[in-house]
Amino acid sequence: MKLHAERIAHLNTVTAYGPGYIDVNGVRHHGNLILLPDTPVQAWNVECFESLRPEDFDALMASRPEVILFGTGRSQRFAPPRLTGSLLRARVALEAMDTRAACRTFNILVSDGRRVAGAILQEPAQA
Numbered sequence: 001m002k003l004h005a006e007r008i009a010h011l012n013t014v015t016a017y018g019p020g021y022i023d024v025n026g027v028r029h030h031g032n033l034i035l036l037p038d039t040p041v042q043a044w045n046v047e048c049f050e051s052l053r054p055e056d057f058d059a060l061m062a063s064r065p066e067v068i069l070f071g072t073g074r075s076q077r078f079a080p081p082r083l084t085g086s087l088l089r090a091r092v093a094l095e096a097m098d099t100r101a102a103c104r105t106f107n108i109l110v111s112d113g114r115r116v117a118g119a120i121l122q123e124p125a126q127a
Helices: 054-061 081-089 099-111
Strands: 014-018 021-024 027-029 033-036 039-043 067-072 093-097 116-121
Touching: 014 099, 021 033, 033 054, 054 081, 054 116, 067 099, 081 093, 093 099, 099 116
Parallel strands: 067 093, 067 116
Antiparallel strands: 014 021, 021 027, 033 039, 033 116
């Protein structure tokens, strides 16, 4: 799906997404990603939802986000409390949603000037 929201030139926005990919500013990315408004897209070196550890969210904390959008793949899955304790102590909200919703919400929050970070899990395209 292509997104055609008004783009702020100096900030990252998701411009399209589909099975196994996300385009940020028109550049296609595959695999799990960390999205920040004003930093190059980074690979998120996690295997899958089940293997997540609390420290997997540490790379996002350096940007001091208000909220982390946690894209959990094709369907919404909630992060277990063992993953969110350090985020709660730092007063950072973690919003879990399917990856498509996380992409749309990321764009909305970036355009509103919010300090948002995206932790995006992608499931490979089905053959």
